[in-house]
Amino acid sequence: MTLSEPKVIEKLSKNFVCGWRNIQGVETYAGKSHDHPVASSALHTSNGAGGRNVQMLFVAPSGNVLHCLPGYWDPDGFVHEVDFILELAKLESSELSILEKRDQFQLAHLNHAAHHSEQVVKDSSLQGFDKMREEKAEGSDFRRKTDGAVMRTVDQVMHERMARRPLLNMSRFDIENVVDYGTRFYDKYGDGCCDLEKGKPTMPKNDKMKPGKYQGGWKKKG
């Protein structure tokens, strides 16, 4: 629902050319989800949730990728990122050499992440099932360097991943690696479990179908 917020619409329509495409069944990195009719309720979630199902890319007129916001993003956090991206666009179109631009691009992403508000960081915690996947992943960049715990947040990790991809052209931008975190299956009802390899998502543990709620798509276990 972020993209339907008036302040977001104003920001995008004024400063960007906008486009979209459906990646379902087209891209290998695309996630899986239950069916959600357009008239189903919109629920709360955290920044970065469903990163394989939604990717918001910001590309300079030259074709170089400025930023990628995966998954849901809170309207306030989104607008904050867009303001930063507009600054990156100025840098990208400046007269500096490409090496200088890349240096400044990297620094800008890291500095911006370091100055994220406490609220944005709080809003960007990994969801339970995504965290479990990262805990199993050796060398996950969601691990804290101090104690190895998977406590780092999507907002921080995304800026770091972008800093490692300074002004790459869209044709060379490895989005499949940029959005590679958490599970491929995203369930808006909560910490759903799933057998991704077999493509048989199941009901979340300790949760029962609620009368009156949309229940399409769940399959029985086993």
Place this chain on the structure above:
Amino acid sequence: MTSIFGHPRIILGTIAAVLVVSIMATVTMADDRPLTPRSIPKFGGTEVVQRVETMFSGIKWHGEFEQAMAQAAEQGKPLFWLQVVGKLDGGL
């Protein structure tokens, strides 16, 4: 009735104060606990439909990347390119 520790009310008050301080300290120190994301209002189905319509009327959406990129280059504006599993106007 009093004891060597003082009046019962004072003792109860002290215990309560220690409990409050302990709880607050626990909350402050427990930076590993899951954090609650800030939320926008929860929207029902009807409002979701209305908001999707607002999004379409407020923003001109291109459906082809090359076409959108050409527009961006022509206008000197960056491109906002959205990739979704499902349809933007038809649910997932």
